Amino acid sequence: MHKEPEPPVLWSFRRCPYAMRARLALQVAGIDVWLREVLLRDKPTAFLQTSEKGTVPVLVLADGRVVEESRDIMIWALSQNDPQGWLRVMQQDPAEAAAFLDRLDGDFKTHLDRYKYATRFDAAAGEYHRQEGASFLGDLEARLAAGGPQQNAQNETGGLALWGGAMGLLDFAALPFVRQFRIAGPQWFDSRPWPHLHSWLRGFLDSPEFASIMHKYTPWQPGEDGIAFPPG
Numbered sequence: 001m002h003k004e005p006e007p008p009v010l011w012s013f014r015r016c017p018y019a020m021r022a023r024l025a026l027q028v029a030g031i032d033v034w035l036r037e038v039l040l041r042d043k044p045t046a047f048l049q050t051s052e053k054g055t056v057p058v059l060v061l062a063d064g065r066v067v068e069e070s071r072d073i074m075i076w077a078l079s080q081n082d083p084q085g086w087l088r089v090m091q092q093d094p095a096e097a098a099a100f101l102d103r104l105d106g107d108f109k110t111h112l113d114r115y116k117y118a119t120r121f122d123a124a125a126g127e128y129h130r131q132e133g134a135s136f137l138g139d140l141e142a143r144l145a146a147g148g149p150q151q152n153a154q155n156e157t158g159g160l161a162l163w164g165g166a167m168g169l170l171d172f173a174a175l176p177f178v179r180q181f182r183i184a185g186p187q188w189f190d191s192r193p194w195p196h197l198h199s200w201l202r203g204f205l206d207s208p209e210f211a212s213i214m215h216k217y218t219p220w221q222p223g224e225d226g227i228a229f230p231p232g
Helices: 017-029 045-050 070-080 088-092 094-116 123-146 169-184 186-191 195-205 208-213
Strands: 009-012 033-037 058-060 227-229
Touching: 009 017, 017 070, 017 169, 017 208, 017 227, 045 058, 070 169, 088 094, 088 169, 094 123, 094 169, 123 169, 123 195, 169 186, 169 195, 195 208
Parallel strands: 009 033
Antiparallel strands: 009 058, 033 227
16 A cells, blocks of 8 residues: 655744745645744754754655755745746746845844844844844835836736745745844834835735744644644
């Protein structure tokens, strides 16, 4: 009798923006996984044995291969099934995609951390890092206002997107981090002259896709498979 392979295992943490974007890609690709929620202050031995880096997300494939970076998890999932065309930017403008993601995960994430957790780093420098992060957000505002490179005059989704006329990899890679930047100072964020960025973020936060990846789960315990994800 043919035995179905076990689903991949996703080690995750609900509020981690890296894990959020991995879950978004797995969800849109329709890939079933065992989700194992990690309590970051008490990481399971099994998780640390899987990945020495000890940070989420980590995806363990059915053949035992381990995918340790959220960008790679997104691209792997969408390479299996990409019903909404999120990878079009990678196929049509890979240099643009790589440059954007490198800036997002590099300089912007550094400034975000040092702004949001200023007391942990250098409280006096918090304002500097906020302004540096705001420079990136201002670029997103301009990009959304212009429709993003290669966008047609009529947005096929009727909404806002960073590239090509429909939301895709760049949008969903960035949105969890923009959400976190707003959480660090919502009144300041909401007062900025970024109407397209505000609308883009609000549309994401109000979407059923976001609600679906943000269910609360109890931390994984040894002996459990995990939680079936995406939720049925």
